Structures are given as structure tokens and as C-alpha cells.
Amino acid sequence: MSSIELLTNKEYKYGFVTDIESDMIPRGLSEDTIRLISAKKNEPEFMLEFRLKAYRNWLKMEEPQHWPNITYPKVDYQDIIYYSAPKQKATKASMDEVDPELIKTFEKLGIPLTEQKMLAGVAVDAVFDSVSVATTYKAKLKQHGVIFCSFSEAVLEYPELIKKYLGTVVPTNDNYFAALNSAVFTDGSFVFIPKGVHCPMELSTYFRINNSESGQFERTLIIAEEGAHVSYLEGCTAPKFDKNQLHAAVVELVALDDAEIKYSTVQNWYAGDEEGKGGIYNFVTKRGACRGRNSKISWTQVETGSAITWKYPSCILQGDNSIGEFYSVALTNHAQQADTGTKMIHIGKNTRSNIVSKGISAGKSNNSYRGLVKVLAGAEGARNYTQCDSLLIGDKCGANTFPYIEVSNNTAKVEHEATTSRISEEQLFYLRQRGISQEDAVSLIINGFCKDVFRELPMEFAVEAQRLLGMKLEGSVG
Amino acid sequence: MLEIRDLHARVEGKDILRGVSLTVKRGEVHAIMGPNGSGKSTLAKVLAGHPSYEVTSGEVLFDGKNLLELEPDERAREGVFLAFQYPVEIPGVSNAQFLRLAYNEKRKHLGEEELDPLEFKDLLKERAQIVEMDAGLMSRSVNEGFSGGEKKRNEILQMAVLEPKLAVLDETDSGLDIDALRIVSEGVNKLRHADNAIVLVTHYQRLLNYIVPDYVHVLYKGRIVRSGGKELALALEEKGYDWIKDEAEESQPSAASA
Numbered sequence: 001m002s003s004i005e006l007l008t009n010k011e012y013k014y015g016f017v018t019d020i021e022s023d024m025i026p027r028g029l030s031e032d033t034i035r036l037i038s039a040k041k042n043e044p045e046f047m048l049e050f051r052l053k054a055y056r057n058w059l060k061m062e063e064p065q066h067w068p069n070i071t072y073p074k075v076d077y078q079d080i081i082y083y084s085a086p087k088q089k090a091t092k093a094s095m096d097e098v099d100p101e102l103i104k105t106f107e108k109l110g111i112p113l114t115e116q117k118m119l120a121g122v123a124v125d126a127v128f129d130s131v132s133v134a135t136t137y138k139a140k141l142k143q144h145g146v147i148f149c150s151f152s153e154a155v156l157e158y159p160e161l162i163k164k165y166l167g168t169v170v171p172t173n174d175n176y177f178a179a180l181n182s183a184v185f186t187d188g189s190f191v192f193i194p195k196g197v198h199c200p201m202e203l204s205t206y207f208r209i210n211n212s213e214s215g216q217f218e219r220t221l222i223i224a225e226e227g228a229h230v231s232y233l234e235g236c237t238a239p240k241f242d243k244n245q246l247h248a249a250v251v252e253l254v255a256l257d258d259a260e261i262k263y264s265t266v267q268n269w270y271a272g273d274e275e276g277k278g279g280i281y282n283f284v285t286k287r288g289a290c291r292g293r294n295s296k297i298s299w300t301q302v303e304t305g306s307a308i309t310w311k312y313p314s315c316i317l318q319g320d321n322s323i324g325e326f327y328s329v330a331l332t333n334h335a336q337q338a339d340t341g342t343k344m345i346h347i348g349k350n351t352r353s354n355i356v357s358k359g360i361s362a363g364k365s366n367n368s369y370r371g372l373v374k375v376l377a378g379a380e381g382a383r384n385y386t387q388c389d390s391l392l393i394g395d396k397c398g399a400n401t402f403p404y405i406e407v408s409n410n411t412a413k414v415e416h417e418a419t420t421s422r423i424s425e426e427q428l429f430y431l432r433q434r435g436i437s438q439e440d441a442v443s444l445i446i447n448g449f450c451k452d453v454f455r456e457l458p459m460e461f462a463v464e465a466q467r468l469l470g471m472k473l474e475g476s477v478g
Numbered sequence: 479m480l481e482i483r484d485l486h487a488r489v490e491g492k493d494i495l496r497g498v499s500l501t502v503k504r505g506e507v508h509a510i511m512g513p514n515g516s517g518k519s520t521l522a523k524v525l526a527g528h529p530s531y532e533v534t535s536g537e538v539l540f541d542g543k544n545l546l547e548l549e550p551d552e553r554a555r556e557g558v559f560l561a562f563q564y565p566v567e568i569p570g571v572s573n574a575q576f577l578r579l580a581y582n583e584k585r586k587h588l589g590e591e592e593l594d595p596l597e598f599k600d601l602l603k604e605r606a607q608i609v610e611m612d613a614g615l616m617s618r619s620v621n622e623g624f625s626g627g628e629k630k631r632n633e634i635l636q637m638a639v640l641e642p643k644l645a646v647l648d649e650t651d652s653g654l655d656i657d658a659l660r661i662v663s664e665g666v667n668k669l670r671h672a673d674n675a676i677v678l679v680t681h682y683q684r685l686l687n688y689i690v691p692d693y694v695h696v697l698y699k700g701r702i703v704r705s706g707g708k709e710l711a712l713a714l715e716e717k718g719y720d721w722i723k724d725e726a727e728e729s730q731p732s733a734a735s736a
């Protein structure tokens with residue numbers, strides 16, 4: 001007698017296309033494509049080698065279509081344009097030289113880039129299709145020794161840092177999509193926080209896919225030296241196209257002794273229509289290495305968009321006493337599919353990890369949590385706590401939990417708790433009896449369900465995340 | 479204020495209310511008593527618009543408006559309040575947040591300015607005194623881990639915040655020890671005034687020692703079989719429900735025995 005039915009998504013308000021001339025390379029992927037991308041970016045030789053090595057690995061690898069709980073038609077990798085950049089001057093002395101169309105696009109997305117309007121306290125790197133088009137507060141950050149710039153710029157300006165860290169957390173042969181990314185990535189963000197510095201503002205990257213044929217392959221590398229602290233946010237949207245676009249990103253984080261990196265994502269890629277037509281394939285590899293003693297890496301993600309989400313932000317807890325955290329809300333509606341979770345690899349002594357996963361499924365969507373907790377023999381006193389909750393709305397959706405636990409040290413303590421619940425008619429009636437509308441009631445219950453994750457988000461992001469969930473799940477009594 | 483005319487309602491294909499008529503005027507307190515299963519909670523839920531209960535005939539007017547065609551939240555904003563027999567838990571939503579949302583919905587409805595969290599905190603603190611509610615319960619999730627008595631107090635706190643025109647209290651006395659019963663009853667008495675009306679649903683007379691009703695009605699098998707003043711409640715206390723049942727069976731012989 002479930003009378004909870006969902007109305008359609010409220011119109012996806014980021015679905016517009018920017019009309020801008022682009023510099024594109026021909027469709028398809030080969031060693032020549034990679035040489036072309038590398039040449040376009042004037043990259044040093046070591047980068048080209050890195051890419052070619054990855055490409056050769058990729059050719060030998062198999063697309064992971066079997067083990068994740070997702071289904072999709074085979075992607076034709078020769079039918080993708082691997083480089084598409086808005087035409088504009090390569091180097092921009094100031095924001096005034098950024099194409100006004102791009103400034104307008106980002107403004108429409110709520111990301112003002114001009115000096116007068118920039119968000120206070122948040123520095124933004126804006127990535128449009130294959131390239132970074134602007135980075136705010138760069139100079140101000142530099143005064144503190146913080147490097148925040150596009151990945152392309154970092155390759156040219158700080159090749160030693162790139163050489164030292166790139167591919168050390170996610171090797172080029174790590175998995176199919178990471179190998180592909182390593183071969184063809186075009187831009188992304190680079191962050192370096194030197195020893196002892198607490199980054200004076202939030203850093204963020206906003207990813208925008210605009211070209212229906214190009215997909216996005218970006219690379220993010222964040223390094224926090226001894227005692228450094230940084231909080232980094234990422235957001236993303238894409239126009240509504242009937243065709244699927246591939247987004248295969250790699251994010252690598254490195255935390256040295258006593259360093260802390262907090263990485264938050266609000267993912268709102270276009271999800272496709274109700275029948276599952278169109279939308280982004282979000283196949284992403286995110287991993288952080290807690291290399292130093294007492295270091296800490298914390299992932300918070302709110303995944304609301306994409307036709308398919310396949311990602312497992314992970315922590316390698318190498319340093320003694322290091323801490324890994326994963327807080328996730330994954331919402332699927334209509335025909336969306338998500339297979340997401342985390343991996344916590346305990347190597348050092350007294351390492352700790354905490355996992356909180358909240359899955360919300362509606363429509364005929366499918367939502368799986370997949371998590372690995374691995375404790376190696378040397379990880380004396382390691383501890384993990386996992387809480388995995390699923391909330392179902394309606395009776396055509398699915399939720400699954402796949403926890404993998406491998407413990408090789410008997411002093412380790414690993415706890416896993418899982419629950420599945422539904423929004424009940426009685427809860428809705430109770431709230432409505434107090435004058436709260438059906439939509440607000442659903443949204444209140446969902447936000448309550450996600451509270452443990454939302455409170456990990458920076459304030460503005462938490463508000464945005466709550467609004468997004470409410471918008472995605474317009475409920476109605478049928 | 480409230481006029482119920484020959485109301486019939488069913489749930490899960492079962493007829494529960496079989497012709498209830500009742501008029502409640504401003505300033506009055508009515509008690510509805512009756513044995514378990516007679517349809518008291520059903521009547522309360524039908525008035526509040528619970529989607530599982532289907533009205534098959536009859537009408538309900540509230541301040542002249544047809545209540546039955548309004549959504550549950552619209553009824554609430556019009557001033558109908560139900561204190562639930564079994565209050566529901568809402569994990570992760572703080573009591574204060576929930577109460578503020580509900581309160582602001584009402585203010586919006588009245589065209590008044592919404593209160594921000596700080597302003598609301600003051601109001602909440604003042605209203606919480608009415609039911610001697612512990613401040614610690616405001617930051618906890620709605621009803622989660624509350625004792626039976628705390629849940630009932632929380633219902634009356636909501637009534638104190640929302641100041642409804644018509645409050646239907648469904649077995650608010652059940653599960654309360656004697657001290658809590660006194661506190662809750664005194665709270666309700668403080669909220670009772672010439673402009674609002676209260677319908678007390680209860681199965682025991684003891685609540686009526688504290689909240690003295692103007693009228694007492696006995697609901698049995700989905701009909702009001704007897705109405706009177708507060709002395710009717712005392713008679714029920716003394717003699718139980720059996721004599722009412724017998725009387726009702728005599729005057730309304732069932733199809734089988736006819």
C-alpha cells in the first residue's frame with residue numbers, strides 16, 4: 001500500500017549549453033592522439049612518457065564491466081574527442097582576458113570568477129571541457145606559499161613536484177579508467193601546501209562539461225607537506241544531452257607527517273532522463289595516501305547526478321596513527337545506477353578509519369555500497385568502524401551492500417553495521433499534520449538520514465547539498 | 479467551529495466509523511470515551527486527513543470550510559492539531575529544527591514573518607515551560623529514544639508552539655505516571671481558552687479529573703451511543719462500559735440477531 005510515488009525530477013537547471021568556439025582534435029584514440037595532446041600543452045618529455053606508458057597498459061586491460069553492480073552498453077573509445085578547449089589566449093594575465101562567455105557560464109552556475117564578485121574565502125579553479133579557464137586568488141595564496149593552479153600550469157612551472165608525486169598514489173596501471181585517464185588527461189587542479197602552512201581559504205575546482213562529444217578526463221593532485229592543512233571542494237555539472245559522456249578522472253592526495261586533507265565533493269552531473277537516456281558515466285579513481293605519521297585524509301562526497309557512478313575514494317594508511325575517513329551520500333533516482341564506496345588499507349600501527357555511507361534509492365534506480373577494509377599484518381591496533389545505511393523510496397528501486405573485510409592482524413578491531421529502511425507513511429503523515437508540505441516532509445526525512453555526512457561538509461556546501469537532494473526527490477502521495 | 483455530520487469511514491476495506499455526528503464550539507472541551515477498538519483513533523485520524531482512512535460518506539465542516547477536501551498539511555495550517563497516540567520518530571531531525579519548520583509554515587500561512595533559529599529558540603524556551611520539558615530534548619532527534627512520557631509531553635509542546643484552533647488529543651494520558659499526567663494536564667489547561675476547542679480522546683476517566691470536559695461522548699462500534707456532561711465519565715468509571723454496550727445493542731440490534 002505504498003502510496004509514496006515520486007514526481008519527475010525538477011528540471012535540471014544546469015542543463016544549458018554554452019555557445020563557444022572550440023579547439024578540438026579529431027575523434028579517436030591512438031598514440032598519435034596522445035602525442036598531439038601532449039604537444040598542445042607543450043609538455044616536457046617525462047609527461048609524454050608517462051602518458052604513453054599508461055596508454056600501453058590500458059590497451060592490455062579489460063573494462064570492469066562484470067564485478068560492479070552496473071550495466072551499460074560498451075563505450076566506443078574511438079568515438080570520443082579527447083581534447084576540446086574553448087578558443088582563447090593560452091596565457092591570461094588577468095581575469096579580464098577570459099572569454100566573457102565563459103565568465104557568464106560560470107556565473108550562471110553560481111561560480112563568479114571576476115575580482116569584484118569572487119566568492120569570499122573560497123579560491124576556485126574553473127575547468128571547462130578539457131582545460132582550466134581561470135583560477136581565482138592565486139596570487140593571494142602564493143603569499144602563503146600555497147600553490148593552487150591548473151594542472152597544465154603545474155606541469156610547466158613545477159615539473160619537479162609533478163615528477164615526484166604524479167602516479168605515486170594511483171599508478172598508471174591501477175585500473176582501466178585510471179590508465180585511460182593517465183594517457184589522455186587534459187587538465188585539472190594542482191595544490192601544494194608547504195610544511196606547516198594551514199591553507200588560509202577553502203580551495204575548490206568546478207568542473208563543467210559542455211561539449212557533447214568530448215567527455216572529461218581531469219587529473220587532480222594535492223600535496224600537504226608536514227603539518228599542512230587544507231580543505232578542498234569540488235563541484236560539477238553538465239548540459240542535458242541524449243548521448244552519454246564519459247568522465248574518467250583521477251584524484252591523488254598525499255599527506256605527510258601531521259598533515260590533514262579534507263576533500264569534499266558535491267557531484268551533480270546530468271543524470272539522464274527518466275528512462276535513462278543520456279547522462280554522464282562517472283568512472284572515477286580517487287585515492288589518498290596518508291604517508292606520514294598522524295596524518296589524516298577525509299573524503300566527503302554527495303553523489304546526486306550521473307547516469308552511472310563508479311567510484312571508491314580510498315585511503316592508504318601507511319603512517320603510524322594515521323586516520324582515514326569516508327562520508328558519503330549517494331542518491332539515485334529514475335534509471336540511475338551507482339556502485340560506490342571506499343577502500344581503507346591499514347598498513348601503519350594504530351591506524352584508524354571511519355566509514356559512513358548513506359544510500360538513497362528512488363524510482364527504478366540501483367544503488368550499491370561496495371567497501372573494502374584491509375588490515376595488513378603490521379597494522380597493530382588498527383581500527384575501523386563502518387556504518388552503512390540504505391533508504392528506499394518506493395518499491396521498484398534496489399539497494400545493496402558489499403562489504404569486504406580482510407584482516408591479517410589479530411589486534412585489529414573492525415566493526416560493520418548496516419541498516420535498510422523506508423520512508424514510512426506514518427512519518428510523512430506526522431510531519432504533514434504539523435503543517436509541513438509533502439515535499440518538505442520528504443526532504444526533512446532525507447536530510448535527517450544524511451545528517452552524519454552533511455555535518456562533515458563546509459557550511460555553504462551543506463546547504464547546497466540539502467537543496468539538491470530536496471530538488472531531486474520531489475515526493476507526492478499517489 | 480467543528481461540525482461532523484453522519485461521518486462514515488473505512489480502513490483496509492473495513493467500515494470503522496458508522497455515522498458519527500458531533501458539534502464542537504469555540505471554548506469547549508469534549509471528551510470522547512469508549513472501549514478499545516471502538517474507532518476513537520480512527521475518528522482522530524480522519525479529522526487530520528490520514529491517507530489510509532477513506533471517508534465513505536458524511537461531512538466535516540471546520541469554521542464553515544469543508545475539511546475533508548483539504549490535504550493533511552492544509553488542515554494543520556488551518557488550525558487542526560492532532561496529538562498522536564503513538565508519536566513517530568524522525569531520525570536525524572532535531573526537535574527544535576522540526577518545530578521551527580512547522581511553526582514557520584503556520585506563520586507563512588498567516589502572512590507573518592518567519593522566525594530565525596535564535597528568535598525561535600526564545601519562543602521554544604518559553605513554551606517548553608508549559609510542559610516542563612527538558613531543554614536537552616530540543617536538540618535530540620524528534621521522539622528518538624524518548625520515553626513514553628517524553629513523547630506525550632513533546633506532543634503537547636507542539637500544541638503549545640502551534641496554538642491550534644482545534645486540538646484533538648488521542649490518549650495523551652496513556653503511558654504517563656501520575657506526576658507526568660499532572661504536568662501534561664496542567665499544560666493543556668494553560669492552553670485552553672475561549673477561542674479554541676479541545677477534543678480529548680481517552681479510555682480512562684482519570685484524565686478528566688485534571689482536564690474537566692464540558693461534554694462527554696461514548697463511542698462504540700463507530701457510533702456515538704451516548705452523550706452527557708462530566709458526570710457521564712464518572713458513571714463509566716464506576717460501572718464500566720458493559721451497560722453502554724448492552725444499551726447500544728438493544729437500541730441498534732445487529733443484522734444477525736434481528
Ligand SMILES: Nc1ncnc2c1ncn2[C@@H]1O[C@H](COP(=O)(O)OP(=O)(O)O)[C@@H](O)[C@H]1O
Binds near residue numbers: 489515516518
Ligand atoms: N490502519 C488500520 N488498518 C487496519 N485496521 C485498522 C487500522 N486502524 C484501525 N483499524 C481497526 O479499526 C478499529 C478501530 O480502531 P481504533 O480507531 O484504533 O480504535 P480505538 O482508538 O477506539 O481503540 C479496530 O478494529 C482496528 O483494528
Ligand SMILES: [Mg+2]
Binds near residue numbers: 518519520563649
Ligand atoms: Mg486509539
